[in-house]
Amino acid sequence: MLFEDRFTRPLHVVVVGGGIAGLAAALRIRDTAPDGTAVTVIEQAGSVGGKLRTGWVAGVPVEDGAESFLLRVPEARALAERVGLAGDLVSPSSAGATVWVDGTLRALPAGTMLGVPADLEATAASGVLSEDGLTLVRAEPGRPGVPLGDGDVAVGALVADRLGAEVVDRLVEPLLGGVYAGRASHLSLRATMPALAAGLADQPSLVRAARAARGTPGSSAPSGPIFATVRGGLSRLVTTVAHASKAAIRTGMPVRALQRTPDGWQLTVGSAGLGGSTTVRADAVVLAVPAAPASRLLADVDGTAARTVGVLEYASVGLVSLVLPGRLPLPPGTGALVPASSGRLVKAVTYVSQKWGHVLDGHVGEPVTVVRASVGRHGEEAVLQRDDESLVAAVTEELGTLVPLPGGWPAPLGVRVNRWGGALPQYAPGHLDRVAAVRAALAAEPTLALAGAAYDGVGIPACIRSGQAAADQVLSALADERSRDDRVPAERALTRGEPVHG
Numbered sequence: 001m002l003f004e005d006r007f008t009r010p011l012h013v014v015v016v017g018g019g020i021a022g023l024a025a026a027l028r029i030r031d032t033a034p035d036g037t038a039v040t041v042i043e044q045a046g047s048v049g050g051k052l053r054t055g056w057v058a059g060v061p062v063e064d065g066a067e068s069f070l071l072r073v074p075e076a077r078a079l080a081e082r083v084g085l086a087g088d089l090v091s092p093s094s095a096g097a098t099v100w101v102d103g104t105l106r107a108l109p110a111g112t113m114l115g116v117p118a119d120l121e122a123t124a125a126s127g128v129l130s131e132d133g134l135t136l137v138r139a140e141p142g143r144p145g146v147p148l149g150d151g152d153v154a155v156g157a158l159v160a161d162r163l164g165a166e167v168v169d170r171l172v173e174p175l176l177g178g179v180y181a182g183r184a185s186h187l188s189l190r191a192t193m194p195a196l197a198a199g200l201a202d203q204p205s206l207v208r209a210a211r212a213a214r215g216t217p218g219s220s221a222p223s224g225p226i227f228a229t230v231r232g233g234l235s236r237l238v239t240t241v242a243h244a245s246k247a248a249i250r251t252g253m254p255v256r257a258l259q260r261t262p263d264g265w266q267l268t269v270g271s272a273g274l275g276g277s278t279t280v281r282a283d284a285v286v287l288a289v290p291a292a293p294a295s296r297l298l299a300d301v302d303g304t305a306a307r308t309v310g311v312l313e314y315a316s317v318g319l320v321s322l323v324l325p326g327r328l329p330l331p332p333g334t335g336a337l338v339p340a341s342s343g344r345l346v347k348a349v350t351y352v353s354q355k356w357g358h359v360l361d362g363h364v365g366e367p368v369t370v371v372r373a374s375v376g377r378h379g380e381e382a383v384l385q386r387d388d389e390s391l392v393a394a395v396t397e398e399l400g401t402l403v404p405l406p407g408g409w410p411a412p413l414g415v416r417v418n419r420w421g422g423a424l425p426q427y428a429p430g431h432l433d434r435v436a437a438v439r440a441a442l443a444a445e446p447t448l449a450l451a452g453a454a455y456d457g458v459g460i461p462a463c464i465r466s467g468q469a470a471a472d473q474v475l476s477a478l479a480d481e482r483s484r485d486d487r488v489p490a491e492r493a494l495t496r497g498e499p500v501h502g
Helices: 002-008 022-032 074-082 120-126 131-143 155-163 164-179 194-200 207-214 235-244 291-298 303-307 388-402 430-440 459-495
Strands: 012-016 036-042 055-056 058-061 097-101 104-107 227-230 248-251 255-261 264-270 277-282 284-287 313-325 333-335 346-350 368-373 414-426 446-450
Touching: 012 022, 012 264, 012 277, 012 459, 022 036, 022 074, 022 235, 022 459, 036 235, 036 277, 055 313, 055 414, 058 313, 058 368, 074 227, 074 235, 074 459, 097 164, 120 131, 131 155, 131 164, 131 207, 155 164, 155 207, 164 284, 164 333, 164 346, 164 414, 194 227, 255 291, 264 284, 284 291, 284 459, 291 303, 303 430, 313 388, 346 388, 368 388, 446 459
Parallel strands: 012 036, 012 284, 036 248, 097 333, 284 446
Antiparallel strands: 055 058, 097 104, 255 264, 264 277, 313 368, 313 414, 333 346, 346 368
């Protein structure tokens, strides 16, 4: 009877985690699973979307988390097109960022791979590096060295050894800090710069590997926009994907336990307190949650996988969005990066209304300027413990030094503070090997898949790709199970000499 129930009833797939990775998985299941398959998304927070969330300040939409996605990898654009948002994709209306060096904003040079110079002339012209720093960079392509091979190293150590400490301090670390809120000395080359690592497998020059990774014989920047967002905010992407998935969305519900059963999986959902908990049955499960909850849920499935996932560390960050009166005379470009060595609280400033002209579409009343400051690096969680008022005061004071304006910075018309505890995973050297080990440990349970930034990249396209791959894995495993078990009655009938029907 168990056999008949399991393989005649509709499938049920549960996605734990309602961030963009989990929602992408849910939509992929809806698009490719057999008709009648039920999909449930269970999210501990009060709403889905994770770090994709749009808020409002003084009548202006601002992103509470991630603000954009890369266009040169296809997943985010394709997902937006799938849910009918292709016509609402917009790219920055200004280009070029700066970095704060020795009290001055310098233009980031063109032709770098996350700060590793590929165009030496552009790097020299930017003025970011000193003459001594430039001398080291120019000498590197001809220096003898050892190819990276199959190993992994910390980005900071490798770049400092090959190109000098200035390149790390003034270029690589500010750019990596913007993506990971981490330190270059603790981040994996293979996980954060895979194209560069691939180039270094055959030859030792970082400069030449950066040129090869950019895909050009020289170092000119690729044409076309690099980033995009959704008009009206990234919350629109979240809601449209959730709606298109037709999944049952359950928010405000923590998943407390995950266990294997003879015919699938059982999840214990809900609070252990007054509200009580319930159990949910599933034929397959996608875990699209950060490392700590994933480790906890894997404990009853595979101890080795649980412990390995659990070693991943995270950085916490804060975002302070300011709506300011008037059209302020901001410097050209999209914003400024601040090296960690500066000792500043602010690590990046985005000139939101200058970078994204569409955010003021429909704004009524007096002209305004929108700016967002990012604070917090790995290991600096204490700076986020201060209250909103003191955090905003510290940020606005630093803005006056980092981006000085004639007449100073005016008092804001509106402020929005968002704190993201444990927001960004820190891919230490060996990260990819650890992820491979976790997935190998879970290979015996193919109807359970892992997805999200803890494993496959922090950007929106990477999270979408990870969720879709997890969906494909569990659906393939379910198809294999049904195909295998569909053969059992026929094989039994043949051994008994009975006729086989159907």
